[in-house]
Amino acid sequence: MATTITMPQLGETVTEGTVERWLKKAGDPVEKYEAFLEVSTDKVNSEVPSPVTGKIRELLVQEGTTVATGTPIAIIDEVGAAKASAQAKTSETPAEKSGEPPKSRDAMAESANMEPVPGFNIPQLDVKSAAASSGTPTMFPPKSNGQREEAALRGVSPAVRRLAREHHIDVRGVRGSGASGRVTADDVLAAAKLTPSGAATAAPTEAPRAPSKPGPGNTSTYADPIPGTTIHLSSMRRIIAERMIESRKTAPHAWSMVEVDVTNVWEWRKREKDRFERDTGVKLTLLPFFIRAVVESLAAFPLMNSKFLTEGPSIYVEKDVNIGIAIGLPANLVVPVIKHADKLSIKGIALAAGDLIERARKNKLTTDDLKKGTFTVNNTGANGSFASAPIINAGQAGIVTMETVVRRPMVQDDDSIAIRYMMNSCLSLDHRVVDGYVASGFLADLKKRLESMGPRGAL
């Protein structure tokens, strides 16, 4: 049976898409949910999974061509009884209509005897500029592969939706034990027991798959890496890799660290946090205090808020102070930006950061959220790191980290010893833009500002 694949609608207002790259060519076998092309639109970039298992008969649109959504772009000869998803329309070929045997008899026979494709690609949903991946805990990923989700989510009960959200389970990855393979509430709870909270997903099991075996050519996924197999990078991970190389290659990194006594800030936060969370619904962490100190220090050291331009070459001193926050997700990394962070109070920063973090986790960041960063803060301490050497976000002069806060006996000015809350802060700097003189001045300033904060300040 031939299945015609049409240009998917990647986003509510999107009316057309560009075939960026075919990941398969005519004659290639393709498995259900295996990514077989990349489509880009003005909003997103997405790998499109095959709705069926079969063999590519024909690619109808050339790479780089833009067509309206709904336009046929490929034909897949389906193998077995796999059902076409809502995205695919099954159509008879003219030959079949006229009662003749299908032309590609050989192809079909070949398909039928085709070796099963080893491994299985988790359907990747990659929004180039926004956060996304199959590993992200969310019930409703962006619409970029909308119809496929719709098909996968059909029959998802309210209880399943709620439980999946609460346990950060992606229902698409849960084996359904209900009627017609429906995912039941108990299935979600069982999956939640197997999955550490926050680190989303089990591999999709809708289609039976051969277990991946180690060996060249066998693949696994980023979310479920299997030793001895290859992981094909999602476009998101490709972009991360490219950006890292670009930054490391072009910006000579230098590194410095200060030790900050955050006892007062810690007390301040402790005093405010319950009321703050009650009033705003946002958890009050150390991050907004830190960012507040960073933007003040950036004002004192504008060179740290600059970028190196190869044209000229020159250094452009940024007008705005837009702070990127590095957020690690199970399968990738996003750096949404708090715009004009220098114009926000600690409360304003906390709310802005809380919003970005929540949307990052829910996969709901927009392209704009990720743009225009001028400096980056990385809360590496959240995972217990004591010191780290981050890579600068390309196009910025530096990145500063908050390391883990530990209680340590510290010798005080009066030679007494006190237990203090101590935190390291590490700075990677683009040595083309600033030297150690400015950088250490910046760090010392940051330290001074943090240590003089609170404990009785106002948010």
Add this chain to the structure above:
Amino acid sequence: MAVATSSSQVLNNVEAVRATLYEALKNDDKVLILGEDVGNRGNVFLITKDFVKEFGTERIIDTPIAEASIVGIAVGMAMEGLRPIAEIQFADFIYPSFNQIVGEAAKTRYRSNGEYTCPMVIRTPYGGGVRGALSHSVSVEALFYHVPGLKIVVPSFPADVKGLLNAAIDDPDPVLFLEHKKTYRLIKGEVPDGHYVIPIGKADVKKEGSQLTVVSYGLYVHWALEAANQLESEGMSVEVIDLRSVRPMDRTAILQSVRKTRKLLIIHEDNKFGGIGAEISAMVAEEALFDLDAPIRRLAAPDVPAMGYAMPLEEAYMSSPAKMADAMREMVKF
């Protein structure tokens, strides 16, 4: 299986009603019974047999075939301090008294700003499955449960009959007391001795289970239990809730169970459209949508005007333990 103990006895539902009425007549001079054939005939099911000999014609009153009068007179008696128990011989005959029940009894407290109340019970046998055809088979609860000010009780076990009938007689407001006539002699159970009360508006979990909540009342509770036991032997766990009162409705018990099992099947003998199940499902959808793992389902009679006399018609109208088990199976496996 009901076993009598020293402080209880095994009764069927007719005997439970009779014993409770007798005690009430004994204990309170203000209690009286009026209805068609309740006196010399002793009620068509012999519930009040010989009562007239002991309590006299002033307290056991045979009335003409005039249901509006039966209820209307009872309303007046209740407003003036008596405790009338009005009997409608069959629920099918209750329609002439609709105005007296809905327009008078249910509104008395409100209309008089609390100066008058209407502490009366309207007892009536209802329900099908007894070859009663058009005029001896109806379920009338949905016609009345829309009405604020009226309580509706539908017990299905003898012990519940006694406790709830006592509560109904004690209640300061009108109570419609529905007795399923097929359960009258079919259902036997242990009934505690002495006076006790089961609060109106409290459901009872008759069987605990984890995979599906079944809410029912009347005869169908017994059939639902039979079906649930069948499913249990197949390895499925079904919780059966006997509403006992359809108004007030025990929302807490229903929600608690649905939140546990995440699936709800409502079974009633009355027809589906606008029935008790409609209210329950709306309430659960409002309160517990995000606990539901399956669409709410109602197993109810078809929307036809009446139960036919012919056996196949009656069977088609009535549910059965087998039909219930099928619906339960589907829902557990959903």
